[in-house]
Amino acid sequence: xxxxxxxxxxxxxxxxxxxxxxxxxxxxxxxxxxxxxxxxxxxxxxxxxxxxxxxxxxxxxxxxxxxxxxxxxxxxxxxxxxxxxxxxxxxxxxxxxxxxxxxxxxxxxxxxxxxxxxxxxxxxxxxxxxxxxxxxxxxxxxxxxxxxxxxxxxxxxxxxxxxxxxxxxxxxxxxxxxxxxxxxxxxxxxxxxxxxxxxxxxxxxxxxxxxxxxxxxxxxxxxxxxxxxxxxxxxxxxx
Numbered sequence: 001x002x003x004x005x006x007x008x009x010x011x012x013x014x015x016x017x018x019x020x021x022x023x024x025x026x027x028x029x030x031x032x033x034x035x036x037x038x039x040x041x042x043x044x045x046x047x048x049x050x051x052x053x054x055x056x057x058x059x060x061x062x063x064x065x066x067x068x069x070x071x072x073x074x075x076x077x078x079x080x081x082x083x084x085x086x087x088x089x090x091x092x093x094x095x096x097x098x099x100x101x102x103x104x105x106x107x108x109x110x111x112x113x114x115x116x117x118x119x120x121x122x123x124x125x126x127x128x129x130x131x132x133x134x135x136x137x138x139x140x141x142x143x144x145x146x147x148x149x150x151x152x153x154x155x156x157x158x159x160x161x162x163x164x165x166x167x168x169x170x171x172x173x174x175x176x177x178x179x180x181x182x183x184x185x186x187x188x189x190x191x192x193x194x195x196x197x198x199x200x201x202x203x204x205x206x207x208x209x210x211x212x213x214x215x216x217x218x219x220x221x222x223x224x225x226x227x228x229x230x231x232x233x234x235x236x237x238x239x
Contacts, residue, residue, distance in 0.1 A: 012070050013080065016063060016087040017143075023059045023094040024139040026052060030101035031135060031198060035128035037105055038191060039121055043112040049105035056098035063091040078215075086212040090142060093201040093208075097135070100194040100201075107187045114184050120174060123167040124188060127195045130160050134202045142209055150209035153202060157222065160199035167192050 030049050037045040067088045070076065076084055134153050141149035171185045171192075203222060210218040 009074055009080075012066070012074070013083060016067060016070070016084070019059055019063045019066075020087055020090055020094070021139075021143060023056060023063070023091055024135075024142075026056050026059070027094045027097045027101070028132065028135055028139070030056070030098050030105075031128065031132055034101040034104040034108070035125055035132075035195075037108045039118075039125055041108065041112045041115065043109055046105040046108035046112070050102050050109075053098045053102040056095055060091045060095035064088055079212075082212050082215060086208050089208045090205050093204045097198050097201050100198050103194045104191045107191050111184055111187050120171070120181075120185065120188065123163070123170060124192050124195060127160055127163050127167065127192060130156075130163065131195050131198045131202065134160070134199060138202050138205045138209070142205060142212075145209070145213055147210060147213045150206040150213075151218075154206040154210075154218065154222070157199050157203045160196055164192055164196040 030052050033045055033052075034049045036042065037049060067084050070084055071081075074080070134156055137149060138153045140146070141153065168189065171189050174181045175185045207218045210216070
């Protein structure tokens with residue numbers, strides 16, 4: 001990164017990078033622990049994830065306030081302006097990822113006393129593993145300004161969507177086979193949708209890295225494969 005005549009300017013930008021890194025760490029931990037809590041039906045771990053969201057919210061507000069102040073004081077141009085704008089965008093996506101992980105944790109609290117077949121839950125575990133891998137890779141790409149790695153994450157979002165479609169049909173089938181599964185599977189469907197949305201926000205960050213590195217919006221349509229709105233099981237249209 002080029003230095004500035006005013007050293008405090010560099011310090012301001014470096015502090016933004018560090019805060020984004022801290023937010024990324026918190027978001028990764030929340031995502032992983034929310035899924036662990038779901039697989040184990042661990043109410044205590046789920047409550048810890050819910051509490052952790054306050055830290056993420058506070059970091060996001062702090063980054064936004066400091067970025068706005070930096071724009072007002074330094075009037076940044078070119079790469080400095082893009083870096084400041086990118087910090088606001090990425091912190092917003094990480095804050096939403098935290099919200100989605102918290103939503104999963106809340107559902108865990110609701111179903112912590114239920115014990116259906118474990119294989120029903122493992123589909124969400126698989127989705128979450130993919131989302132966690134993408135989140136880690138995109139945060140590494142942001143830290144290193146690695147545009148190729150960011151593009152790789154962007155291309156991989158379709159894998160999560162395809163898995164969500166498959167899980168959506170599987171859960172509908174379980175509910176149709178045995179009405180006693182409806183309550184648990186409904187909560188699980190929302191958990192899976194939250195994980196799918198985490199993948200979307202990870203893709204947003206990949207697009208921001210492209211903007212940061214090139215100053216241009218990433219061209220082309222996203223590789224979306226979410227067809228759950230049109231899914232049917234044995235002729236029954238999904239709600």
